[in-house]
Every structure is written in C-alpha cells, then in structure tokens.
Amino acid sequence: MNEIPRSPGKPRLSIDELDAALRAGDGCPATARLAAAAAGELAADELRALEAHAAGCAACAAELELARGFFEPAAASAELDELLARLPARPGAPAPSARILPMRSRPGARPARRVAWAAAASVLLAVALGVVALRDGSAPGLPDRPLDDVVRGGRIDWTTALGTLPAAPGRLAWGAVAGADRYRVEIFGVDALPIAAAEVERAEWTLAPGDRGRLETHVTYRVRVVALDPSGAELAASDVAELRIEPPR
C-alpha cells in the first residue's frame, strides 16, 4: 500500500482535504497577504502576526516560501541567462532568435501554449482598446460577454446576498430560468481565473467545504452564473457580482 493513509473502505484523500488538514484552523491569511508579507509591504506588527501564524501552519509557511522565492533576487546562472535571451526584448517583438520557441519535448507534457509575440501584440492592442470598456460596468478582468451570446431569457438575478459578507457563503442561489437544463456557476479569483465552479440542475449551488475554504478573507472575488439548455447553449447569464469576505473584528 503506497497511498496517503486512509481508513479501510474510505475513498482516497482529496487535495482539498489535505489542504484543509495542513492549515492551522480557519484563520489563515489570504494568499495576497502572504505575498504582501514576502514583498515587504506589511507593517511590522502585521508581519509579526502573520509569521507567528505561519510558524504553526504548514500551508501558510509553504505559501510564504513560495512567495519569497519570487521576491528574492534570482541567483545568476547560465540557465537563467539563456532563458532571458530566449525572450523578446519587448512584448510584440520577435524573439531574438527570430523564431518561435521550440515545442517542448518532455514526455507527457501538455501541448505548449505556443504564443507568438506577434499574437501577443494584437492582444495588447485589444487590451489597450478594451480597458476603458472594462472599467465601465462589466467586471474588470473577466471576459466580456457579448450580448448576442445570450439567446433568450436575458439576465439572471441573484437571490442570495453577495457583496461583502462576514463569512464564506454556504450556498449561492439565483432566479430560475425557464427552459434551463442546468446552470454553470463560477467564482473567479483576483487574477480572473476560476477558483471554483460547478454545474447544477437547480437554481442553487451548495458550496463544498473545499470550495468555501478557497474563499479567503479580504479578497474580492467575482461570481457569475449562466443558464444552459440541454444542448449546452447559453440561455441567460447573471451580471458578474462581487463577493468579499470581511469577518467582523
């Protein structure tokens, strides 16, 4: 037997279970605070409190190490020099070798997202043009939803309170959409990547402990739900709502 220990007959340990077990209770600082600590942004008293917590919390200690590795000056090495030499001098310019970087050959590696910087340039231009629009109304950092993407039904309204909450919500609910076969609900982190998502048949989503555990305090998340018909076509979508956990002091 060569597994993480478990009781006989029980399912294997999930990543979320291990994550929770490696934390010192529920009071872990947000990853952003750990990053701020590593970056030297915190006041001395907050830094002391955070380091005291990390001393007894494997998860936060590990995240702190990970962040410190970013903010410490990288050791000079020929390998790093060669890596930097492969990068273009500026976004949008061709790489110094005037070729696209070679495909990775490591067995089992996923196909590289081989992005030519020429394509990057067009993304940058699109960003430059789209930023003002993103700042007006639609949630920053999330893909804009074209209006013609919604076939019928229009907007979904949230029926549970969002915004700033004292604790991570256990359930999210919204108004049912006629003809909906299921709903896809997603929570996006500060970097606009989804941190939790589900497809549910009813107009509500009960968050698993692991999903709730990912919602850190003092971080603004964005939440969106989309109604899907049996073919997977989108019937309606909610506005992107903000969700922030601020425990009472």
Added chain:
Amino acid sequence: MAIDELEDEELVRRALAAGRGADEACLDQLFARHRARVAGWCLRICGDREEAADLVQEVFLRVFERLASFRFESRFSTWLYLVTRSVAINRGIAERRRRGLSLDDEQVPEPAADETPVDERLAVEQRGSQLRTAIAETLDPTEARVLYLHYVDGLTLPGIDRLLGLTNKSGSKAYIVSAKRKLRRRFEGADR
C-alpha cells in the same frame, strides 16, 4: 518624467488610461523591469528552460490582458506574483489531471481529485479532523510544507527541492516518503 523613472503603479495607470502608443510603452517598461524576476521564479519552479520560457510568456500575456483587474491595493509586483503563481499552479494542476493524476515519473502516489460524493461528506469531515491532528502531532514542519507544495500547489519534487534549498540525497521525495510513513503508522495504530 522619463518613462523609466515612473513607478510601476504609475505605468499601470498610464497603460489603462492612455491610447495605444503610450500604452505599449508602459507595458514594455513593465515587461523589461519584471521579466527577470518572473523568469527566475518560473525556472526555479519548472526546472526546465523551455517550459519556464513558455510560462513567462503566458504570465505576461495574462498580466496585460487582465491589467484592469489590478486594484492598486498592493504594489504591482505583488499582484504580478499572484498572477504568476496562479498561472503556474493552474498549469501544474491541469497537467496532472490531464495525465490521470499519475506521477509515476516521480514514483509518488497522488491523492484523488476533488470529487467527493455527497454521501461521503460527513466521513470526509471526520477524517479531515483526524488528519489535521495527525499532521500536527507527527510531521515535522518541512515534511508538512513539502506535502502542501507537492499535493496542494502541484509543484514537482525537483521544483520543491530548489525552492526550499533541500540538499539531502533524495530531496523532497524523502520528506514525502517519511511523512506518509508516519501518517500511515498513526492511522494504522488508530484503526487497531
């Protein structure tokens, strides 16, 4: 003031507010300032120059795509780290899941994906509590950190070796083997 004298955050403000030409110059400046930092971290985590180069490009593409998400609540470099970490970790997790949660090349078994059926939730909560106690009472801090970095953050074992500066013969793998042995012993003892 010359563009290379501006703070990162001011460059972001100008990039968000300005037209195309100035926007590109500000983004260029941010890229020039931070590429080495991002590349160094990615290289440490990946250990593979080509993969790290790919990751660096992906990070900056995401940063520039999502620049409007930056709320000026921290330094730009702190936000850049959060994006870098997220891109790297998501890639690692996606890769492991694509590979069927197998880390045979590292000969370390993988916990199952997060797909706990509803009828097992109570058992899971109880087991989680037992596991937390067992970890706190039996593992040394490095073992616990290595478990977290490998299983939760999805870092490879060589990446963890480099990050934590582990110089023992088997590096982080030795810590994982040791941690699992201790936990297994603890749980087997509890089952008797």
